[in-house]
Amino acid sequence: MLSHRRRAATVGSLIAGALAAGLIAPAQSASAADAGVRVHDIQGTTRISPFAGKQVTDMPGVVTAVKNFGSARGFWVQDPNPDRDEATSEAIFVFTGATAPAVAVGDSVLVSGTVTEYYPGGEAAGGQSVTQLTKPTVTVKSSGNALPAAVRLNAAAIPARYAPDAHGGSIESLPLKPRRYALDRLESLEGMRVEVVDAPVVGATSEYKDLWVTAAPRHDRTARGGTLYGSYGDPNAGRVKIASLLPYAQHPFPVANVGDELSGTTAGPLDYDNHGGYTIQATELGALADHKLQRETTRKQRNDELAVATYNVENLSPKTPQAKFDRLAGALVTNLASPDIVALEEVQDNDGTTNGGVVDATQTLTKLTDAIAAAGGPKYLWRQIDPVDGKDGGQPGGNIRTAFLFNPARVSFKDVPGGDSTTAVKVVREGGKAGLSASPGRVAPDDAAWTNSRKPLAGQFSFRGKDVFVVANHFNSKGGDQGLDSRFQPPARSSEVQRLQQAKLVNGFVKQLLAADRNANVIVAGDLNDYQFSPALKALTAGGALTDQVTRLPAKERYGYVFQGNSQVLDHILTSRHVSRVDYDIVHINAEFADQASDHDPQVLRWKP
Template sequence: MPPISPSAAHPFRDPARARLRPAGARTGALLAVALAAGLLTAPGQAHAAQPRVHDVQGGTRVSPFDGEQVTDVPGIVTAVRAFGSSRGFWVQDPEPDRDPATSEGVFVFTGSKTPGLAPGDSVLVSGTVGEYYPGGEQAGLQSVTQISKAAWTVVSRGNELPAAFRLDAASVPNRYAPEPGGSIEPLPLRPHRYALDRYESLEGMRAQVTDAPVVGPSSEYNELWVTADPHENPTERGGTLYGSYRDQNGARLKVASLIPFAERPFPRADVGDALAGTTAGPLDYDQFGGYELQATELGALDAGGLERETTRAQRADELSVATYNVENLSPADPRTKFDRLAEALVHNLASPDIVALEEVQDNTGPEDDGVVGADETLRRLTEAVTAAGGPEYAWRQIDPADGEDGGQPGGNIRVAFLYNPERVSFPDAAGGDATTPVTPVRDGGEVRLSANPGRIDPLNPAWEDSRKPLAAEFRFRGRPVFVVAGHFNSKGGDQALDSRFQPPARSSEIQRTAQAAAVSAWVKSLLAADRKARIVVAGDLNDFGFSPALRTLTEHGTLTDQVSRLPRDERYGYVYNGNSQALDHILTSRAVRRADYDIVHINAEFADQASDHDPQVLRFRP
């Protein structure tokens, strides 16, 4: 699952801005810090008689006028949002001060009222200054300074717009954010030192990128991600690599459009494309992706011609094991989704011998009706594979207890195995169910599983409201191979990279690390019974190779993360907010030697996706 699921409740990704945080004790505390630091003077002493926009914005993230009335703030209208529940307009002062930390632009919120203004109108704005927190203050995101309950007077029309600030490698710092170990709100903005400070210092102002490479494909919400610095951690296919917790890639920027789609349809862009020429508009902040350029001028789509990859076929003496997150697959999905997944399995992945599937839903999908069986879901997929020219896959899985495995309510997602009985055999052993743990047992001179398939430590609290891993023994040319399919808990609840709290808290990491410890303990118990056991752990582990969870799995060389063996610019299979990253993994025990591993890029970099994850495949000779 994606680290943070977008809300379908906001078709414009544009939640109402009526939830302003009122002035009060918290605002006072922040101002007290700023006053003590000598950054501000007391209210009533520093406030200009007729403030300008840079006075309203101030030199920190919170306006010194927060909660106060302002009158006749002058500015030029630079853009109008005339749709959704968050209508309004941006004004920018054509006479800036000399302080690079104080923005010259601000959003004027008019609610559901269309302002009736046009870019180039010179206005005087009166209203209440406030800090709007997208998603609510508890979400931990940055705030947007705005003027609400507004009235305005048009002074003149047809004025020239202020020049847009150019965002590029020279103007966006490499360092992402200050890290005080708490809120960065009261800190003075240092736009020449930190990327987040640079964007905050431009909040509401016109900004632009030129010939901007696309690093996150267009979404159903008509948004895409570009980078202002194409040399910042590039991937081999034109994206931006998220390679460590210190590589946040501050040059990433989301682009939306204020141009009516009837005049200019939003581009359907893939990673590797570019927005040629100038893309410009006011810089806003959005709860689903941080700083966002609301384009009034949109560059032309320059297609990069990115192609979907195809891996090689396994040789006769090679076993191939794949993992694929099929993104909430159920019979409620259209036939086209099953066909596309099948086409990928057969042609792009060359019909793997074993496939670990994640996010397989029950037979009624998101309908919360107590159904937990998934035989209809898997039947439709395997029949689509056969129709696409692939093998007649068999499957093995264990139904979860209703509502106990997390994911979409009612969906009862679980992991499952497909396997080609023409290439591998499955020695079934009864006893596997939702709550019974599977254990390695010695049978004569061999090690087998107490149940095949069976769940790993399913009653461990680490798996609460999360998928339980499924272990299975397969036989290839008579040799046993043990495969674990996993799907760890999502990153939901973590603070965003662009949070006002730095460094951001990763609360979900605690559970994933405990899940990794449970899988590691099970793998070690199998290796204690047979130190030469061929073990493959595959799935959507929802974490990075440099995370505590993956370090727990690989410590002391128990398992090797195959992602780490790829060249650095190829270590990704998922794109989130313009960051190419590795959430899916295949790990192997020492007995799996000379393995050939491939992440097959067919989804994550493309606007047209069958799933939001790229599959991957491992080939080796047991």
């Protein structure tokens, strides 16, 4: 670390060079500088600085935090003498690029530079911008100064209403109303020191060393301590991401699960990024209070109950470490009590993401079923259909698909030849009952709704003499949707259009089965990549063809996936009307934990025909 004197000399030489080149105005006296442009002037009362693209000179402030790693280095400066306008932030990030900042926390500085609006992830991604100073020159006036007090984020400080409604347009030019909207309140604190105290963890620590807490701990709590995402109208305004500026060797980032707590104070400048929005870059981290969240175990099905499960195994291939196969197997045997039928999603081909034209997944499924047997489970058999190479989305080269596992000691599979990657399965009528033209078969694989997406897999099973039709699904992802924190409000959900089309096709296929036999036993399961209140799920259940079992759970239990601190529903099991009086369980073993075998929780339905 440079001494104060050497840093001042170094920065002074830079300023002298800039003066000689005519890039900045001559240095002012302290009183003149104090009377000049200040941080709140630069930040302004909207999301875009009134000084954007302009040079400012000798902006005063105190360094509150330094980011001295990565390619986007810099420091935060906050004015200790704020104005009286609550809409204007009193802090700003000074971007130094790959150059280590030559300042220290507590330095009183004068900063000159160009005001820019930086869009993390690119402007086209739809996120908000960060107002910052670039190409800075800095004069250190003094060191060891006290830092401005942190603003406490709590339920009283953050409005419950999330964002202004611009009918899908940009909110950038709208005046900030920090007492009315949560996004406006957070934007009015951009760069400033903020803190949370005794903050409940609502999103587990990720591989990127961040986690999510809530500043509104009583709002929309799940049964296990998370924050429930129950409607488009309430994205849970109290959520905030926590990252760290502290040296990892001395201050390891806490490994936290949902339901844990960062006790004490967590404080630092309020940043914004393209992976969730507003983030406290902690210079002080609360202590981890481990609340000992336990992985759930469901009950075993009775002899006369059929157990059908769905499990997204997250890009499983023979290249996946054996430890993951063992964990998936252990969960299926122990936590799920060895279901009779399992609809799997994200089963990759034999060479994983190697893009070599391989589509066969025999090795993947063999490795999984062997692991299940080794864990004390049944010797499952499987049925699946290889996709056309590169046509079903997912990781390039992986050729993910849905597949069935089934326990032949409990159920039988009716094999009907003719099913392949491009031939649509049809509903047939046999002896007054519904049947399939091919089993397994794919539902409408040539329809444009399945472009670059997994095609549903239909299979006909028999349990204790009763036919059961199961449709395994993996609808298209939410990729391309604008984030909840987008500058466009409400954010566009462009991927929803394709899922709506997919849902209509599956709904139509189920109605064909019911038209052939109104008492047909139909179970639709899988990762539908959408919420129980979404247009896609409304289309899938339209006409009473199916009941979404998620909606029959207590509200606080309706989740199986956690994204950006929101516990939400993406996976579903739906049943036709004749499949009644079921016992349905989302088994929480992954989504709430930092240590995951998959990012999805599995589900199981038990039913007595």
